Amino acid sequence: MSERENILHVRVTADDAETLRTLLREESLDIGGRPRGTTGPGNEMTIEAFVPRGKADRLAREGVSVDVLRDATETGRARQAEVGRGNRFADPQEVPYGLGEMLKDKGPGG
């Protein structure tokens, strides 16, 4: 498991939509949720993807360029420090509150 390569969050830019579709057909790319290709400038299409470090370079080809945005595995490991330890709701009386602000109505006409 420790031998698993880190995953890079990259932006893939293709010359046009068809080049991008061809790339997506040929490579089993992890493109996250259902991110869209964003267009421009010109006919260029870009999409974000998650690829093992060793694969990032191999994606670049005629009509396709790859920019690394971040090391997603490393970022994720840092975020793991932001996950609760223990159980903040272990006490059955501990009521979860959301992030909305409670508004007191000012009464009729208020």
Next chain:
Amino acid sequence: MPYLNTTEVDSALVNLSRAYPALCELIDLPEPSIEGVGCHAVRLGAGPAGSRDCVMLIGGVHAREWGSCEILVYFAADLLRACHTHSGLAYGGQSYSAAQVKTLLDDLEIVLFPLVNPDGRKYSQTVEPMWRKNRNPAYGNGEGDCVGVDINRNYDFLFDAATAFAPTAGVRVSTDPCDPQLYHGPGPFSEPETRNVRWLLDAYPRTRWFIDVHSFSEDMLYVWGDDQDQSTDPSMNFLNHTFDGVRGDAGDTQYREFIPKIDFDHEIELARDFRDGLQAVRGRKYTAKSAFDLYPTCGTSDDYAFGRHFVDPAKGKVLAYTIEWGTEFQPPWNEMENIIKDVSAGLVQFCVNAPSTVAA
């Protein structure tokens, strides 16, 4: 107040149901996860179970999309607290009156299942942050990437992609148990996590709206995901084998998935309501659009939920959606709090307007 671990998501639901017994009922899902974790949902509403039309929300399907669970837990907590204390609700620049909140819980049921895939979330939060699937070791050699099924490819909707889709479609699914992301499992509903969602839909037959909360891309997606939408040819649909092998190509007219015009209009209307409610918080511009874009999907929850009444007309019609919040899977918690407010406001707006899509 950092991200919730898996125990905390569950305890939060239990405590909400204890704190607001008149408005919140704890639901035991029938099946534990692969690693034996019991799952809960909650039903919000002032009426008796099954007496109102229902909005169903699920989250925590993909392990690495952490914030989906928090969105649903805190959305529930806000509605319950506001209703209980006769308050309105504000998120940044967007607010809802006490009367709107009360009407919402008087006139609707809201069923929330915030953590569909507890094993995957635990693994992502403690071991491999980019993990997406569940943790079922049964189909590969049980090691590394050869563990797990993509729960959002395991529903019964065009499950046999090789038959259903055009070879050129590039459908985003895999039959390889070692695919790190998209393995769809040995058959539809092979996984307990997926079966729990189906059970919920069966147990709440008045579900008329279904939202699966994912990340990321700042989109509110409506059906269909297998091809572009069309409302002119009812015979061109996912049940019709005449169209096997031609589905899923972008930009062609050989196949587009049928959706009745009235449903299409309602789908778009509520997606835009969500988007507008969200944008008013701090200006984030989500896009309301069809789930089909660059490529098709299959076996997803939204297409399955909306497809149910075509398969079995005795079942109710469910307008189905997928939210893709944010711009990364695990934003710093500070930013996640902002996203939770954004999406909560969008969800309230969605629920306020949802009843308008049901014929009186």
